[in-house]
Amino acid sequence: MLTQVINTTAWLSGPAGRPSSEDDTMTTKRSAATPVPPRGRRFAAVLLASTVVGGALTACGGSAQGVEVSGTVAKSVGKDAGRSAGAARITWGTCPPLAEGQTRDPHLTCGTLKVPLDYTRPGGTKIEVAVSRLSTAKPGKRRGVLVLNPGGPALGGLDMPGTMAPTLPKSVRERYDLIGFDPRGVDHSTPQSCGLNDPSVAGLFPFPAADGSITKNVALAKANAKKCADTAGRNLRYYTTANTARDIDRIRQALGEKKVSYWGQSYGTYLGAVYRSLFQKRTDRMILEGNVDPTKVWADLVADTWGKGMADRFPDAARVAAAQNGTLGLGGSVAEVTRTYLALADRLDREPAAIPGAPVSLDGAMLRSVTYSLLLHNDTLPVLTQFWKAAQDLAEGSTTAADAEVLKQVFADTPTTPGVPADNQATMFLALTCGDAQWPKDVDGYAARTAAERAKWPLTAGMPANIWTCAFWDKPAEPTVKITKGGARDTLILQNRRDNATPWEGGLGLHKALGRGSAFVGVDNGGHYVYDAGSSCADKTTVTFLTTGRLPHKDLYCTDAAGK
Numbered sequence: 001m002l003t004q005v006i007n008t009t010a011w012l013s014g015p016a017g018r019p020s021s022e023d024d025t026m027t028t029k030r031s032a033a034t035p036v037p038p039r040g041r042r043f044a045a046v047l048l049a050s051t052v053v054g055g056a057l058t059a060c061g062g063s064a065q066g067v068e069v070s071g072t073v074a075k076s077v078g079k080d081a082g083r084s085a086g087a088a089r090i091t092w093g094t095c096p097p098l099a100e101g102q103t104r105d106p107h108l109t110c111g112t113l114k115v116p117l118d119y120t121r122p123g124g125t126k127i128e129v130a131v132s133r134l135s136t137a138k139p140g141k142r143r144g145v146l147v148l149n150p151g152g153p154a155l156g157g158l159d160m161p162g163t164m165a166p167t168l169p170k171s172v173r174e175r176y177d178l179i180g181f182d183p184r185g186v187d188h189s190t191p192q193s194c195g196l197n198d199p200s201v202a203g204l205f206p207f208p209a210a211d212g213s214i215t216k217n218v219a220l221a222k223a224n225a226k227k228c229a230d231t232a233g234r235n236l237r238y239y240t241t242a243n244t245a246r247d248i249d250r251i252r253q254a255l256g257e258k259k260v261s262y263w264g265q266s267y268g269t270y271l272g273a274v275y276r277s278l279f280q281k282r283t284d285r286m287i288l289e290g291n292v293d294p295t296k297v298w299a300d301l302v303a304d305t306w307g308k309g310m311a312d313r314f315p316d317a318a319r320v321a322a323a324q325n326g327t328l329g330l331g332g333s334v335a336e337v338t339r340t341y342l343a344l345a346d347r348l349d350r351e352p353a354a355i356p357g358a359p360v361s362l363d364g365a366m367l368r369s370v371t372y373s374l375l376l377h378n379d380t381l382p383v384l385t386q387f388w389k390a391a392q393d394l395a396e397g398s399t400t401a402a403d404a405e406v407l408k409q410v411f412a413d414t415p416t417t418p419g420v421p422a423d424n425q426a427t428m429f430l431a432l433t434c435g436d437a438q439w440p441k442d443v444d445g446y447a448a449r450t451a452a453e454r455a456k457w458p459l460t461a462g463m464p465a466n467i468w469t470c471a472f473w474d475k476p477a478e479p480t481v482k483i484t485k486g487g488a489r490d491t492l493i494l495q496n497r498r499d500n501a502t503p504w505e506g507g508l509g510l511h512k513a514l515g516r517g518s519a520f521v522g523v524d525n526g527g528h529y530v531y532d533a534g535s536s537c538a539d540k541t542t543v544t545f546l547t548t549g550r551l552p553h554k555d556l557y558c559t560d561a562a563g564k
Contacts, residue, residue, distance in 0.1 A: 088113060090131055090254050095158060096188045100415035105162030108180075109133050115184070115250050118238045118477075125235070129247050130188035131254075132180040134161035136173040144257055144284060146176035146546075147248060149183070151266030151290070153241075154201075154428035156187030156417075164263070167532040172546045176261060183271075184247055185239040185428045192236060192428060193421035194228035201426045206466035207365035210349035212454055214447050217467050225472035228430060237477045239431040241297075245275040245481075252282060259284040261546070266290045266502055266528065267432075269493075269510060270297060276491065276517075277484040285546060288518075289494040290502045290528050293509025294483045298433045299440060301506075302464035303449065307457025309503030313375050314338065314459055316498060316526040321385040328389045341371075342458055344392055349461075353394040356404065358411045367391055368461065370410055375500045376528040383409075434470035437480040441471050483513045491518040492545050494530035494538060501528045511555075519551035525561035534562040 095110035110132045117125040137143070148160040161178035182189040196203075204224070206217040228236060248271075252260045261284040264272035269288035276283045296304060318337035321330045331337040349364035360366070374384035387410055390403035399407070416422060440446075446467040454462035491514055495507025504522070511520040521542075523535045531542050537558030544550055 088250070088254050089256075090133075090251075092133060095132060096130065097418045098159075099417045102415070104159050105134060105165065107134060108159065108162050109135075110158060112188075113247075113250060113254050115247050117235060119243060119246050127184060127190040129184055129190075129251070130158055130182040131251055132158045132161055134165055134178040134180075136165060137177045138174040141174040142177070143175040144177075144259060144261060145179045145252075145255055146172075146261045146263055147179045147181070147251065149181075149262075149264045149268035149271055151264070151268045152183075152186075152425070152429065153267040153432040154183070154186050154425045155267075156182040158182050158188060169543055172543055175547060179251065179255070179260075181248075181251060183244045183428075185236075185431060186424065187417060187420050191420050191424045192232055192239060192431065193423055194224070194236075194427040194430070195231040195421075196224060196227060196423040196426055199421075199423035199426055201429050202366075202369045204426060204429065204469060205365070205369065205463055206468055207368065207461055207463045208450055208454070208466055210346065210364070212451055212462060214443075214450055214466055218443055218446075221467050221469045222472050224430070224469040228427065228469075229474070232427065232431075234474075236427075236431050237435055237474060239428060240435040240477065241271055241274050241432055242278070242436070242478060242481050244271055244432075245278050248275050249279050249282060258282070261285040263287040264289070267292060269502070270294055272491075273483050273510060273514065274481045276487075276514075277481055280484055280487050283488075283490055285549060286491040287494065287531075287542060287545070288491060288510065289530050290499055291493060291495055291507040291510045292502055293506045294513050295509060296506075297437050297480060298470070299437065303453070305503045305505045306464040306500075307453060307460045308505070309498075309500045310372070310375075310459045311457060312503065313498045313500035313526055314341075314371075316378070317371075317375060317381045317384050320381045321388065324385065328385055330385070330388055330392070338459075340392070341388060344388070344395060345461065347395055348391070351395070353391075353397075355394065355407055355411060356399070357408070360411070362391060362394055364461065365463075368459075368463070372500060375526075378525075378527050378534070430469055430473070433468075434473035435476050438476060439468070439470040439473065443467065443471075446471070485513060485515040485517065487517045489517055489519070489551060492542065492551060493518050493520045494523070494542065495520070496523050496525045496527055496530050496533075498526035499528050519545075520555040521552065521558065522555070523558045523561055535560055 090111035090113055092109040092111045095104065095108055098104060110130060112128045112130050114126040115129055116122045117127050148157055148164055150157050150160050157180045160180040165173060165178060184190065185192040206214070206221065208214050209216060248260070259282050262272050262275065264287070269290065270292040272286055272288050273294045276286060293301065293305070315334045318334040321328055321337045322333050325332040330340045345364040345367050348362060348367055352361035352363035354361050370387060371384060374380040374387065383406065386402070386406045390399060390406045393399045393403050394407070421427070446465070449465035450462040453460065453465035493507055493511050495504060497504055507520065507522065511518050521538055523530055523538050525533065525535060527533060530538050532539060535558045537556070537560050541552060541556065
């Protein structure tokens with residue numbers, strides 16, 4: 001829904017709904033809801049590369065007190081994590097309250113599971129993980145459970161079964177109970193908070209100053225790292241993707257399942273790859289959609305791919321704008337619209353424009369964030385072009401009634417979830433991206449790469465290669481998980497050709513990392529979603545895999561996407 005645009009930042013989610021039982025067709029589309037820019041619910045940008053000053057602040061605990069885990073130990077911890085779960089079970093009941101105005105599938109039940117904060121100390125501090133279940137499987141046809149993750153990093157997934165069920169045919173629903181969960185530290189799973197002054201995820205994205213300077217970005221990165229160290233403390237270092245994967249295996253044990261199938265979107269593809277590597281014998285069928293290259297977490301990911309991903313996707317929206325040049329006046333070709341957009345972003349960098357009725361001004365960073373979010377869906381491209389027109393008029397000081405309506409939609413407030421800190425997603429975004437892998441710490445290196453990025457990919461203005469809070473974060477609690485290559489051929493990779501959030505190269509990188517263990521389905525489409533987004537070819541391949549286990553014998557490229 002467009003009312004969540006400016007308050008949402010992540011890589012996935014969709015509408016709540018109830019599974020249909022009448023036919024075997026996919027009748028309800030995952031909505032273009034929750035587009036994603038500044039605050040809220042998505043991994044609205046990945047990360048970057050580079051380095052920073054030697055006297056780095058320690059964030060979230062001092063390394064002298066940290067528990068170092070070797071690669072061998074990390075693998076052992078992963079394999080043993082589920083075995084000690086014993087007779088732990090989830091008591092199913094009502095789900096936590098929703099934010100005002102939100103709805104959920106009435107058949108969804110929820111419960112909690114206690115897991116170790118630190119899996120190297122299984123008898124130590126425990127935290128809670130909130131889990132949900134939509135019991136759709138039918139006796140005699142049931143294969144098991146399908147665990148769902150909507151990405152982020154740091155998106156809650158408790159309501160994802162209700163979101164996905166309406167998009168799945170009866171043949172899939174009858175074979176799987178759908179399982180959602182809030183990852184550790186997120187939403188209702190012992191939620192964490194750094195007490196950040198700006199609670200939005202987009203506030204963490206380091207867009208340089210109008211002249212390319214990163215001085216303010218360095219200061220903010222230091223301040224945020226120190227804030228987390230002082231407020232959240234050293235325990236935040238255990239809120240990582242590896243430990244979230246171990247939590248999934250505890251969920252598997254609590255459900256009494258020998259194996260789990262899994263569907264991960266966006267950041268959830270990395271979580272799935274980590275789970276598969278740590279618990280390959282416990283992995284059944286896995287779908288990874290809109291993919292993260294697991295060899296680039298996290299410092300290299302955005303720096304290497306995000307600028308190109310935006311350049312590949314932006315022309316889709318520019319063509320929509322050019323077709324309406326008589327109304328919008330942004331240019332009659334992709335090249336003209338692009339020039340207009342870049343000039344507008346530069347102008348707003350230098351002179352932010354006040355937004356009537358909103359407590360913020362529109363600057364270049366915000367323009368780019370909203371653009372990023374609305375590029376995630378083909379359905380929202382017309383809205384994006386209207387937003388560009390409104391932003392242009394705003395900069396000129398003369399908005400129309402149509403402009404006001406678009407701005408009202410984009411900048412409307414999103415109700416908060418009861419019991420969840422305002423900065424929860426931003427906090428956990430930092431915990432995961434900074435805690436999964438070591439970041440460089442050379443400020444001059446960041447400055448040089450930012451300048452090069454601004455010249456090569458002007459649409460992203462140098463942000464992907466700039467300095468992030470992680471440059472001042474403490475050393476991770478354990479080494480980055482090495483992704484297991486090969487193994488059982490149990491993973492389907494779904495990837496759009498023009499995905500600005502997780503670009504094409506990410507899907508290819510994940511496929512290469514998994515090797516013969518995966519099958520690759522590329523789609524000639526734009527946007528972040530592959531399944532139920534217009535390609536019958538991709539949808540049928542997905543359903544066939546879930547229902548029969550059959551994967552394409554070779555890489556498949558689908559060219560039938562509607563509305564591409």
